[in-house]
Amino acid sequence: MEKLVSGNFEAEVYSRETGVRDIIEDKLVNNSDREDSDDAFFIGDIGDLVAKQKKWLTHLPRVEPFYAVKCNPDPVILKVLAALKTGFDCASKAEIQAVLNLGVHPSRIIFANPCKQKSHIRFAAEKGVSMMTLDNEAELYKVKQIFPKPNWCYVMLTDDSSAQCQLGIKFGCHTKHTPFLLDKAKELELNVIGVSFHVGSGCRDARTFGEAIQDAKDTMDRGKRLGFQMNLLDIGGGYPGQASANIPFERFCEVINEALAEHFPPGCGTRIIAEPGRFYVASAFTLAVNVTTKRVVARDLQTFKVPESEDLVSNSVAPDRCEEPAFMYYVNDGVYGSFNCLLYDHATVEPALLKERDDCVPTFSTSIWGPSCDGLDRIMEHCLLPELEVGEWIVFQDMGAYTMCAGSEFNGFKRPICYYVIPETLVPVIQNLFPDDNTYACYTCKESTHLAPYSPTRAIPIARSPSIIDSDDFTLYSCSPPITVGAEF
Incomplete structure (x- = not known):
């Protein structure tokens, strides 16, 4: 797989046919740079960041952007x-x-x-x-x-x-x-x-x-x-x-x-x-988390009542044959980590499944919890998902703003690492942007496991591919003053 190396960062180069799901699938196999293969990780799309720059300068040409560093x-x-x-x-x-x-x-x-x-x-x-x-x-x-x-x-x-x-x-x-x-x-x-x-x-x-x-x-x-x-x-x-x-x-x-x-x-x-702040980075980062534990509870026999969370799926007795099951899933990132945005930024997140399901597969009341030993560590209090198995991956998109910047390692759970990716059409521009970094492209020896382009099949798809920047309709401009810093791509 082609890789762009520029100074102190590396980015893997993806083609027009590649989707977010493809990149995540690849990282599940090529995981040697993670301490453990089931550790959570980010995908950071540099192409999305550059596309936001173009969007800003197109729609607000008189306004100079000063990026809010605190956001990310x-x-x-x-x-x-x-x-x-x-x-x-x-x-x-x-x-x-x-x-x-x-x-x-x-x-x-x-x-x-x-x-x-x-x-x-x-x-x-x-x-x-x-x-x-x-x-x-x-x-x-x-x-x-x-x-x-x-x-x-x-x-x-x-x-x-x-x-x-x-x-x-x-x-x-x-x-x-x-x-x-x-x-x-x-x-x-x-x-x-x-x-x-x-x-x-x-x-x-x-x-x-x-x-x-x-x-x-x-x-x-x-x-x-x-x-x-x-x-x-x-x-x-x-x-x-x-x-x-x-x-x-x-x-x-x-x-x-x-x-x-x-x-x-x-x-x-x-x-x-x-x-x-969030304008530039929110959609540039996608987070993949692993289901570490699963609990089956009775949906209609909830032990705990939280007034502000009437639909909360929480710990309860196991269902018998006459009762509707609900599921609690525990994943390896939470509100003390990347999902601190739920508390500090009042954000809402939406889970998507990496493993495809048919439309006929039933869905169940579900809650998703972080890994720490704290009842506050709750990501989703209620959503509808098919039954999952331990070891499956859940994906959250639009996770670039006020997430990794305020994450901790509470309870010893490490922050997710980030894999940077970049569209192949952007490589010449990055080389022009960093001429003193001896920017170059090389090929790794690892086999790529990319799948065919992903097509949404349910109400919870990973629907967005990484940003693809067309050479026919995208010209990159810098700010203050707006001058072309790279050829059209």
Whole structure:
């Protein structure tokens, strides 16, 4: 199987006929780089990441993306996005250092944490990272003492009540407090260059962007009257990154572009940036977990009642011949690992089966549990699945955002490793992006076990193939400024 090697990462090259299921099947056989053959693992599709870059620049051509490192700080992700000339939204000293280590210029970093540790501010100052955010008076005094010459972006409170993860409960200056904060910044002779807002991670109402952009214009006008330049607008994050999102990315773009055209038309002199995270990485990662244990319980004789989980399939007596069975499956990753997104990110996940079933196979009430010795470690409280056997594999797609970044090794269960893949049409572009890494392609000696392309056969298929980038209709552009960095492919 062909492999692309570039600096500190490797990616296996797949063809147009290859599907996600094919790649997973291959890794079940070619598993020598996992400690145990039944360990869980990720598939990371670099092609999907690059395709998102194209999508962003196509639909939001006036908005420079500054990738939110916290969403997924995977070194390969950062390296590819750095080569694509994106900016980076960093919240800590460690995130700034990780980005600088890739050769990214400090001007491509925004220290977008309104409440910063003093030592981290000193570090940013030493490294030349001068673009920062603030939203309170105490931060003004603190920064005046440590780093008096940064370019500050005022963080405005917005209505994020519809968001998957609300940030307004912790960050953002209320508009009623804006005059006082700007006056104080003027008094301290700090350089406020613009306005930043965040509608919440996983925004569920596109109209929120339009309202926030209008409020930002009012705030910037007020700042200009005080003598500040106010030439930067940061529209934050909140953009969906998977096809299953309630509101498609294109709908957000329509609202944003319309609001920008009205309040910040081309030629107005305002630089516009954003902080997308899940948009870039959510759909680029697929997780395969192994069923380690199986328990059969009586569906209608539940021992435990959880008020907020009426349909929970939990421990109970075994069913007799007259009772409907339900199944509890235990897998080797859970909420203390990659599925921490269920707790921290309020995410929902959908299981798909690697082993195909006929349509006539019955399904049963099912719950799926993580490996730790904690009753909280529950992935799915109820779903309908055919009966599975110990050793089978369950696949979860769209697992790239707020998953591996916050996973632990609680109870001694190790984090899944990641296999990176890349479409064959993207190989020349990656070689152009990393000319100093002596990028090359080689062939491994292992036999490929790829199957025929997978066709969905049930309501729970692995329906999406990895991203295939056509040479006829895809041109790769980098950001700031948008210039072609590779030939069409």
